[in-house]
Amino acid sequence: MNATVLTFPKGGIHPPDYKSLTAEMVIEPMPTPTSLELILGQHIGVPCSPVVAKKDKVAEGALVGEVTKGMGVPLHAPVAGTVSNLTESAHPIQVSSPSVILRVNKKEEPKSYQSSDWSGLSPDELREKIHLAGIVGIGGAGFPAHVKLTPPPGSKIDTLVLNGAECEPYLTADHRQMIEHPDQVIEGARIILSILGITECLVGIENNKPDAIAAMSSEAEKQTSAEARIEIKTLEVKYPQGAEKQLIQSVTGRRVASQGLPADHGVIVQNVSTARAIFEAVALDKPYYEKVVTISGKGIARPANLLVKVGTLVKDIVTHLGGTTEELAKVVLGGPMMGFAVSTLDIPITKTTSSILFLTRDEIDTDLFSNCIRCGRCVEACPMGLQPNEIGVYVEASQGENTTKFGTMECFECGCCAYVCPSKRPLVQFIRMAKSQLKRRAAG
Numbered sequence: 001m002n003a004t005v006l007t008f009p010k011g012g013i014h015p016p017d018y019k020s021l022t023a024e025m026v027i028e029p030m031p032t033p034t035s036l037e038l039i040l041g042q043h044i045g046v047p048c049s050p051v052v053a054k055k056d057k058v059a060e061g062a063l064v065g066e067v068t069k070g071m072g073v074p075l076h077a078p079v080a081g082t083v084s085n086l087t088e089s090a091h092p093i094q095v096s097s098p099s100v101i102l103r104v105n106k107k108e109e110p111k112s113y114q115s116s117d118w119s120g121l122s123p124d125e126l127r128e129k130i131h132l133a134g135i136v137g138i139g140g141a142g143f144p145a146h147v148k149l150t151p152p153p154g155s156k157i158d159t160l161v162l163n164g165a166e167c168e169p170y171l172t173a174d175h176r177q178m179i180e181h182p183d184q185v186i187e188g189a190r191i192i193l194s195i196l197g198i199t200e201c202l203v204g205i206e207n208n209k210p211d212a213i214a215a216m217s218s219e220a221e222k223q224t225s226a227e228a229r230i231e232i233k234t235l236e237v238k239y240p241q242g243a244e245k246q247l248i249q250s251v252t253g254r255r256v257a258s259q260g261l262p263a264d265h266g267v268i269v270q271n272v273s274t275a276r277a278i279f280e281a282v283a284l285d286k287p288y289y290e291k292v293v294t295i296s297g298k299g300i301a302r303p304a305n306l307l308v309k310v311g312t313l314v315k316d317i318v319t320h321l322g323g324t325t326e327e328l329a330k331v332v333l334g335g336p337m338m339g340f341a342v343s344t345l346d347i348p349i350t351k352t353t354s355s356i357l358f359l360t361r362d363e364i365d366t367d368l369f370s371n372c373i374r375c376g377r378c379v380e381a382c383p384m385g386l387q388p389n390e391i392g393v394y395v396e397a398s399q400g401e402n403t404t405k406f407g408t409m410e411c412f413e414c415g416c417c418a419y420v421c422p423s424k425r426p427l428v429q430f431i432r433m434a435k436s437q438l439k440r441r442a443a444g
């Protein structure tokens with residue numbers, strides 16, 4: 001293990017992390033509810049088309065939806081059951097999405113999976129297994145994993161970076177998987193190295209997770225060979241340490257240009273939980289239909305790290321954990337910095353849901369915003385070196401389409417600027433508005 005603590009050079013913030021609410025919570029499988037809502041548009045790219053009809057009986061792991069044209073991945077039944085409807089479900093980010101409703105057959109025994117040797121498979125065969133298992137990047141926008149593992153022609157990839165930073169406050173799902181399943185995460189990394197035909201893997205973990213660093217270091221040592229040189233890199237606790245460009249700079253020293261791709265700099269990044277899902281797809285032949293989700297905040301009776309089936313409704317999770325507290329003020333899907341507030345609990349878990357936060361009034365900011373006082377703190381905090389203050393002022397003056405010069409399209413909406421603003425200005429919302437105005441103008 002390299003004891004040097006690494007970080008990215010520009011901007012960043014240190015919000016309270018609230019991770020102690022769930023950091024010690026062992027991953028707990030949640031009993032499957034009576035029905036699941038499987039949204040057909042689970043990820044970036046083309047949504048699935050259903051391959052089942054009402055009243056069809058499906059087995060655990062059976063195909064429910066697939067993408068025949070364009071970028072996408074298939075969707076599988078997380079349990080055995082009967083299709084009770086093809087309808088629309090509330091979507092965590094879009095308003096609604098076509099979905100398959102599965103009535104769960106509780107009498108069916110859960111399927112068991114046996115590990116098999118994947119070492120004789122070619123890169124294309126490994127990629128195909130990942131594709132067929134329906135894996136998308138976990139915790140982010142959900143980019144199909146097999147596409148990310150197909151670098152553009154001409155790019156010379158030499159390093160795999162595994163993202164174990166989990167820098168968003170409250171979140172501990174990756175942390176628990178690194179402690180409880182380091183063998184599977186590291187084997188997933190070896191599979192990715194084999195696909196890419198490279199040997200170097202650097203795993204970045206923030207140093208507020210010494211137990212994960214220890215577990216992953218010991219496993220990396222066991223699985224390191226001439227074909228897979230896996231090294232754990234300790235990162236400073238600083239948000240957004242897990243953002244792709246910042247992570248690459250922290251662990252490799254390479255700076256990815258604002259419009260550039262990691263592959264342009266010889267790097268592919270995958271999340272540690274995605275690496276584990278890749279292990280399950282390749283070694284166990286298990287489709288990606290369940291995931292670890294952190295349920296936290298002072299507004300839930302019992303915070304937990306739950307293994308839940310994709311399609312489980314948030315309200316069923318709340319019931320399982322004993323309900324919400326009287327002080328509950330806001331429910332957020334994802335982390336508090338980059339997540340989305342939701343107004344209903346009738347929302348299903350998707351492949352990209354990393355956490356659900358039940359926040360009380362003292363955990364959120366309810367102050368009204370005021371004018372920019374030109375203090376410059378947002379500029380200092382921005383890890384991309386942008387000018388969010390100017391973007392905000394322009395948007396308020398209905399000139400969002402004139403903000404390219406301040407870096408609007410380079411913003412990845414980390415929220416550092418809004419966090420430090422003494423005037424409580426909703427800078428990320430301003431930037432989203434500017435982006436949509438710029439996109440509208442580009443579309444003519």
Ligand code: SF4
Pocket residue numbers: 381382383384385386387388410411412413414415416417418427428431
């Ligand atoms: S949200 Fe955008 S502008 Fe604000 S700090 Fe993050 S990258 Fe910079």
Ligand code: SF4
Pocket residue numbers: 371372373374375376377378379388389392417420421422423424425
């Ligand atoms: S932090 Fe807020 S008040 Fe200060 S310059 Fe940025 S937008 Fe203006």
